Amino acid sequence: MLAAIRPASADLFEAEQFTLDNGLEVVVLPKHLAPVVYQMVVYKVGAADAPEGKNGIAHFLEHLMFKATDKMPAGAFSQIVDRLGGSDNAYTSQDVTAYHQEVAREHLGTIMAMEADRMVNLRLDDAVVLPERDVILNERGQQIDNSPGARLGEAVNAALYRNHPYGKPVIGWRHEMETYSTADALDFYRRWYAPNNAVLVVAGDVTADEVRRLAATHFGPLPRRDVPDRRRLAEPPATAERRLALRSAEVRYPGVSRACLAPSYRGAGSAASAHALSVLAEIMDGGLVGRLHRRLVVEQQIAVAAGAGYAGDARDYGRFSFFVSPQEPDDLAAAEAALDSEIHLLLENGVTVEEVAKARERLRIASVKARDGLAGPARLVANALGADLPLADLQAWPERIAAVTPADVMQAAAAVLTAENCVTAVLTPPPEAPIDGTEP
Structure with missing residues (x-):
C-alpha cells in the first residue's frame, strides 16, 4: 500500500x-x-x-x-x-x-x-x-x-x-x-x-x-477519488491607492494599518522576493530593536506601538503590513505621517549590511525555536503542504534566508511598497459631539 x-x-x-x-x-x-x-x-x-x-x-x-x-x-x-x-x-x-x-x-x-x-x-x-x-x-x-x-x-x-x-x-x-x-x-x-x-x-x-x-x-484501504483543481482568479495590476475608515463608539484605541499585496513563498518565481520580504519585516519590526519601534515609540514618542509584518505562507498571495497606534488619539494623523516618513526613508536610503545581517540572525534563531514542541512544527509542515508548498522548500527556509542580500531586500521593497499596491485603514472612535449640540 x-x-x-x-x-x-x-x-x-x-x-x-x-x-x-x-x-x-x-x-x-x-x-x-x-x-x-x-x-x-x-x-x-x-x-x-x-x-x-x-x-x-x-x-x-x-x-x-x-x-x-x-x-x-x-x-x-x-x-x-x-x-x-x-x-x-x-x-x-x-x-x-x-x-x-x-x-x-x-x-x-x-x-x-x-x-x-x-x-x-x-x-x-x-x-x-x-x-x-x-x-x-x-x-x-x-x-x-x-x-x-x-x-x-x-x-x-x-x-x-x-x-x-x-x-x-x-x-x-x-x-x-x-x-x-x-x-x-x-x-x-x-x-x-x-x-x-x-x-x-x-x-x-x-x-x-x-x-x-x-x-x-x-488510511490505506480508503479509495482515492477525483478531486477538482484549485482554480482561483488572479489579481489584476493595482492602479489606485485605496483608503478605508471605520468609526465606532466601541473603539478605545485608534490606529492606522496598511496592507500591501505581496508574493507568497509558493508563488511562481517569487520565492527570492518572499525571503527578502521576511528579512525586511524583521528590519522594520524586529520587536524592540526594529526601526519602527525604535524611531516612533522610543525616539519620537509619537506612538505606543508600531511595527510591520510579512505573511507569506498562503498558497497564492502574501501580504506585507504596517501598523501604528498613537500616544494620544488626537495624534493619529501625526503618527500616520511618521509611519509614511519611515517608509519613504526606507525606499530612498535603503537598508544597511549590518541591519540585514542582524535580521537574518534573529530569523535564524527563530527557526531554531520553531523546532521546539510538537504542535508548532506539525502545523508549519501541515499548512505548507496543504498550501502546495513542497516540504523541501520549507526545509530550506533558513538557508535561503541566510542568502538574502541588501539588494534583494530593496528590490522586494520597491516592488511591493507602492501606494497603489496597498490599502490604508483607519480605526477611530466617532468625533465627539459639540457641547452646544450643534452639528460639527
Whole structure:
C-alpha cells in the first residue's frame, strides 16, 4: 500500500515523508522527549475554494465533521479523545482545513482510525446541520459583527483582493451563511475530502516505521477519488491607492494599518522576493530593536506601538503590513505621517549590511525555536503542504534566508511598497459631539 519512503531534507526539521498508494501524503516528525504524539490531518481545501454564493462553507463543514459517522454518534470523536486524556480541535484558513489531536503515544492508532473513519463516512441530515448553522451565525456575530477591528479587517481584505477569493472572509458572509443546506455541506465534503487531497502529519514519540504501519492499516484501504483543481482568479495590476475608515463608539484605541499585496513563498518565481520580504519585516519590526519601534515609540514618542509584518505562507498571495497606534488619539494623523516618513526613508536610503545581517540572525534563531514542541512544527509542515508548498522548500527556509542580500531586500521593497499596491485603514472612535449640540 506504500510508495517508497523519501527522506526529506533536515535543514529545518527532522522529517521523513512518504505517500500511500491512494495518494495520502504522510510526514513524520520524530521527537522523543515525552511519550506523546500530535496528529494532524489537513485537507487541501479552504475558504478560498468555496463555490460562488457559499462563501464560508469550508468552515461550516469543519464544524460538521464532529457529527456522526457510520461508526460514531455525533460528538463522540471529542469525547473519546477526552477520555483518553488528550485534546483535539480544528481550524479553517483560506487554503486548508485542519483537524488535530494530542494524545499519549499508545493511543495514536485509535485517533488515526477515527480520522480515517470521518474522512469517508460522515453522516449529515437537517437535524444536525441546521442547528449547527445557527452556531456559526452566532460565532460570526461574536467574532466579527461585534468587533470594529474585525469588521474593518474584512473591508481591508475585500479592497486588497479585488478579484481573488482571499477577499472573502473565512467564516463567510452572513447573508450567504444563512442559506447553507445539508446538500451544500455534503456536496463540498464529497468533492474535496479524499485521501489523495489530504496530508497526515504525526509529530512526537514515534518512528516513521510505526506511522507507516498505522497509516497503511487505517488510511490505506480508503479509495482515492477525483478531486477538482484549485482554480482561483488572479489579481489584476493595482492602479489606485485605496483608503478605508471605520468609526465606532466601541473603539478605545485608534490606529492606522496598511496592507500591501505581496508574493507568497509558493508563488511562481517569487520565492527570492518572499525571503527578502521576511528579512525586511524583521528590519522594520524586529520587536524592540526594529526601526519602527525604535524611531516612533522610543525616539519620537509619537506612538505606543508600531511595527510591520510579512505573511507569506498562503498558497497564492502574501501580504506585507504596517501598523501604528498613537500616544494620544488626537495624534493619529501625526503618527500616520511618521509611519509614511519611515517608509519613504526606507525606499530612498535603503537598508544597511549590518541591519540585514542582524535580521537574518534573529530569523535564524527563530527557526531554531520553531523546532521546539510538537504542535508548532506539525502545523508549519501541515499548512505548507496543504498550501502546495513542497516540504523541501520549507526545509530550506533558513538557508535561503541566510542568502538574502541588501539588494534583494530593496528590490522586494520597491516592488511591493507602492501606494497603489496597498490599502490604508483607519480605526477611530466617532468625533465627539459639540457641547452646544450643534452639528460639527
